[in-house]
Amino acid sequence: MSLPFEKPIEDLEAKIRDMRAYAAEQEIDLASEVEALQDRLDRLKRDTYENLTRWQRVQVARAAGRPTGLDYLQRTFDDFTELHGDRTLGDDPAVVTGLARLAGTSVIVIAQQKGRDTKENIHRNFGMSHPSGYRKAMRMFDLADKFRLPVIALIDTPGAYPGLAAEEQGQAWVIAESIRRMSQLTVPAISVVIGEGGSGGALAIGVANRVLILENAIYSVISPESCAAILWRDAGEAEKAAEALRLTARDLIALEVVDRVVDEPLGGAHNDPAGAMALVKQALVEELAFLASMSPEQLLESRYKRFRVLGRFQAVAAA
Amino acid sequence: MSLPFEKPIEDLEAKIRDMRAYAAEQEIDLASEVEALQDRLDRLKRDTYENLTRWQRVQVARAAGRPTGLDYLQRTFDDFTELHGDRTLGDDPAVVTGLARLAGTSVIVIAQQKGRDTKENIHRNFGMSHPSGYRKAMRMFDLADKFRLPVIALIDTPGAYPGLAAEEQGQAWVIAESIRRMSQLTVPAISVVIGEGGSGGALAIGVANRVLILENAIYSVISPESCAAILWRDAGEAEKAAEALRLTARDLIALEVVDRVVDEPLGGAHNDPAGAMALVKQALVEELAFLASMSPEQLLESRYKRFRVLGRFQAVAAA
Amino acid sequence: MALERWFRRNRPSKKEDDNSPAGLWLKCDSCGAQIYRKDLVANSYVCPECSHHHRVPADARVAMLADEGTFEVWSGLIEAQDALEFVDTQAYPERLTKARQKVGRPDAILTGGALLDGQPVALVVMDFSFLGGSMGSVVGEEIASATERAAAEGRTLIAVTSSGGARMQEGALSLMQMAKTTVALEALSRAHLPYISVLTDPTTGGVTASFATLGDVIFAEPGALISFAGPRVIQQTIRQDLPAGFQRSEFLLQKGMVDDVVDRRELRARIADVINLLRSGLAQPEEEEALRVAAL
Amino acid sequence: MALERWFRRNRPSKKEDDNSPAGLWLKCDSCGAQIYRKDLVANSYVCPECSHHHRVPADARVAMLADEGTFEVWSGLIEAQDALEFVDTQAYPERLTKARQKVGRPDAILTGGALLDGQPVALVVMDFSFLGGSMGSVVGEEIASATERAAAEGRTLIAVTSSGGARMQEGALSLMQMAKTTVALEALSRAHLPYISVLTDPTTGGVTASFATLGDVIFAEPGALISFAGPRVIQQTIRQDLPAGFQRSEFLLQKGMVDDVVDRRELRARIADVINLLRSGLAQPEEEEALRVAAL
Numbered sequence A, B: 001m002s003l004p005f006e007k008p009i010e011d012l013e014a015k016i017r018d019m020r021a022y023a024a025e026q027e028i029d030l031a032s033e034v035e036a037l038q039d040r041l042d043r044l045k046r047d048t049y050e051n052l053t054r055w056q057r058v059q060v061a062r063a064a065g066r067p068t069g070l071d072y073l074q075r076t077f078d079d080f081t082e083l084h085g086d087r088t089l090g091d092d093p094a095v096v097t098g099l100a101r102l103a104g105t106s107v108i109v110i111a112q113q114k115g116r117d118t119k120e121n122i123h124r125n126f127g128m129s130h131p132s133g134y135r136k137a138m139r140m141f142d143l144a145d146k147f148r149l150p151v152i153a154l155i156d157t158p159g160a161y162p163g164l165a166a167e168e169q170g171q172a173w174v175i176a177e178s179i180r181r182m183s184q185l186t187v188p189a190i191s192v193v194i195g196e197g198g199s200g201g202a203l204a205i206g207v208a209n210r211v212l213i214l215e216n217a218i219y220s221v222i223s224p225e226s227c228a229a230i231l232w233r234d235a236g237e238a239e240k241a242a243e244a245l246r247l248t249a250r251d252l253i254a255l256e257v258v259d260r261v262v263d264e265p266l267g268g269a270h271n272d273p274a275g276a277m278a279l280v281k282q283a284l285v286e287e288l289a290f291l292a293s294m295s296p297e298q299l300l301e302s303r304y305k306r307f308r309v310l311g312r313f314q315a316v317a318a319a
Numbered sequence C, D: 001m002a003l004e005r006w007f008r009r010n011r012p013s014k015k016e017d018d019n020s021p022a023g024l025w026l027k028c029d030s031c032g033a034q035i036y037r038k039d040l041v042a043n044s045y046v047c048p049e050c051s052h053h054h055r056v057p058a059d060a061r062v063a064m065l066a067d068e069g070t071f072e073v074w075s076g077l078i079e080a081q082d083a084l085e086f087v088d089t090q091a092y093p094e095r096l097t098k099a100r101q102k103v104g105r106p107d108a109i110l111t112g113g114a115l116l117d118g119q120p121v122a123l124v125v126m127d128f129s130f131l132g133g134s135m136g137s138v139v140g141e142e143i144a145s146a147t148e149r150a151a152a153e154g155r156t157l158i159a160v161t162s163s164g165g166a167r168m169q170e171g172a173l174s175l176m177q178m179a180k181t182t183v184a185l186e187a188l189s190r191a192h193l194p195y196i197s198v199l200t201d202p203t204t205g206g207v208t209a210s211f212a213t214l215g216d217v218i219f220a221e222p223g224a225l226i227s228f229a230g231p232r233v234i235q236q237t238i239r240q241d242l243p244a245g246f247q248r249s250e251f252l253l254q255k256g257m258v259d260d261v262v263d264r265r266e267l268r269a270r271i272a273d274v275i276n277l278l279r280s281g282l283a284q285p286e287e288e289e290a291l292r293v294a295a296l
């Protein structure tokens, strides 16, 4: 279950466990030795997690045991009541939506949902939405505006599903519409990339006033594997692609694509889901409080500006 | 091709033709005789058409050769440019929509379209829309509001299609939404029942500021055949059902379901399509001029009131 | 299965084993079990054996949703006219008289104000036992005026639908009730008040194609037939058998048409939750504006 | 087939028979016919033999749409940065330099103001020959600023798209151009100005999933590939052959996604009609209000 680069940490943890067991068994005092090892473990964890390569972050972002959308809905929020269906095409299990409370504030929640096991992964289509999922999100945007409920969108998808029915039902059209519709919200909107922010399928619910990202989450125009397949003509070069794409939280804050990085507990969210969710909650509460004072016009205007300015270019040098 | 009750008229017309031919052939003057017959013909037509039974009106409303939506779009309007598709489910051939000019005024047109021959009838599904048709109409309502184009809806359908896919795609839902969406238009809206106004499928594009109906058109909660099948348990009793349902233009103006009856040329629209379309055009121009002076708020408010008051009931007698 | 119920079930007398409203025992349509009527009623008209949701009389429905003693009837002051002088195998006034006698109200609708879990609501409950819950002028007017009154009094609108559709005997006037009930919802929207609709068995035709499916949130009861066209009509159209579960609540949930299928015994709590959440949004801009003005 | 063309077709010399931009002759991808380049150009780059719509250089596209002498270039004053220091088999700056040399403009876009049949428009034309028309920061900025300028100057926006999607070499910045171009359209909407988009072969990925498909009216050229995911990706996903015509304009028309498939030779007239109709609605309420105020 653990990630490749976590092996030394696991080994050291095992060693500490063994030493403790041995001390108990032999009724000898190894407290100072254990403490020393514990210090070493903390340093190792810190070193490891501070210096993860981009490709390793991709692995953490996708790690089994990392909290998914539903985990947040059930634990970070209160009174979550799911609302199903887009009233048009169906009810996409890859997107979970509904009403909930965040520390007392009523909100609309939209969460992309990967599976937590194989069976759920199949049910949730690995978090890859069909057009129906985006239509469901848009229905939630309508409810949010009508009842003035802030929107919180949790992003975690490899991307919108590239399939026959999805194309027939206008996958591109609904993503474009969702981007536009979300940008027109008259209520506060916060998006959080909690795991994998995969391309347009992620952006469709990412046009928020504030875009947050977890420390080990990624947000990218294309998956490293697909990028490698196209540019290197070898999906095996995903590690290189991940480096090149600058898809980590730190990269994205530097590029001003995201507004805030939410720390994860040492060792990553998959090693401490409850801790990670608590940190996300705290960040959301702060952001919501900040946005609550803004008028609909201010929210619209600041969202417009936030996305209008994105990009890097320079004046053409005079010939 | 002619309707059963038109037989005496046709016979008389044939007689006049024969007499004229005979007079020409024999080079004799039968002008006064022809004139007398012509008078008789006019009286016969008038008598026949003024005294049509409701069931006969149903037959006229459905008669072959009666101008259909597309006939109006191409001849009553100028510069018709069709816009296809609902951007969601498909492009329903049973509803034709687009931009056009009516005597110089730019408008959105929405027309339910039956076929003019068997092949077209199959293509147009006999004028019975799927949900996609109503979604297309709603897209037009959006365009109408955005660009402040008055809406003209031509109603001619046996009803919304009762089929598997239609139910799956929420036929009831889209009709309800279309009723609501049309009632929210901030621009003038005029509906004209040009042939058959069949139930909810017709009402979906009938929530206008002014609802017109052609003299021989019908507008009903259910087709006479279905009504007979349910209440008399015999679809053959459609004639009785047609009487009971009060579905003619005259009935509906008395019930205040429609606002204006547009006369048809003597003998019905199917015997003089160009004449009928000219009369419709004139009526539309007058109605549009009347509505053009109203503000969006006035249009909304008067449409609300118009439909809010419909119905007949009385106070319960004190016990 | 509770022992008491099992015990009762084993002694239905012939006399009691009938389906008349007064009968002490009845047979579940779905599982065939003999059920003691009181058990059925105590269980919200849900079969204790198979959870089949039986139809609920309008008054019982109100009792299930309204906080005790809070329901104030609004409907019942108007009755139908025979504007079309409609006669089929029976004259419309005769049908109305019989229905009124049988059901004990002027038409197929019961509306009123109440509290639901302490929150102000307007309840609109259709009565299928009155001419199949068909919507004519009275039903339309009662719904529209309850909706407007809800808007004026700041109440959430809750509609519980069950209807065969429009009332043919009122011709185009009944068709127009689809538009009438729909436009009235605009009053509610302008007041930013929620509308929750609950679709119960059966909800078809003109009711489904108007106010019933326009809820901000739509719940459906398990196994309810909910459709535009009736299954028989569709069968005649397509000339083949309909798929299992077609046009039932669970099918519609899968097709994205309803927010959830809710067991009747949880319905009140689910509605209360949704009202709570929908009515605790940020202040509406016009409210903020009013506060600003008041502060000056 | 005109005799002159037939005559020409029978004498391609080996030297001329190449597909280089300078070649006098070329072979139609679709029907295989040898076409004299001048004939192709004169026919709006539509094969005179089979009506296959060949790709059009951006300048030629402008010439087809703008009234003669009215086009004023807006784009071209900015160029890409290598914010990511992106290197794959080649460094991004090298790719850019080569593309600029080949195409003769800073990036994959040409925008400007013009009259179209006498009506003020802003033209946004993507250039597929520049790194596959991919949308990076420059393309996004040029589109967004042309859109805002159109709004400010009262012009109808016309976008002619052809793009492989987002530009990977700019990472998430290129992804964000989808949002940037989309929000800019709001400026146009507020000014009640129409936006007509013309999808040409190929329009895929992030461009299709943003401003390209948000036109008030969407036209597609015949036979154009228009998709979210590329056909190869889908084939890999579903592991079966794609149906004939899948993701082509005609397929999308049938699926309700575009307003019409328009032959390029009629495109200008069709656009002119639509602009004419969309821009001759009733006065906007705020305009009426302004008139009222002015009259006081």
Ligand SMILES: [Zn+2]
Binding pocket: C028, C029, C030, C031, C032, C033, C047, C048, C049, C050, C051, C052
């Ligand atoms: Zn049972």
Ligand SMILES: [Zn+2]
Binding pocket: D028, D029, D030, D031, D032, D033, D047, D048, D049, D050, D051, D052
């Ligand atoms: Zn060719």
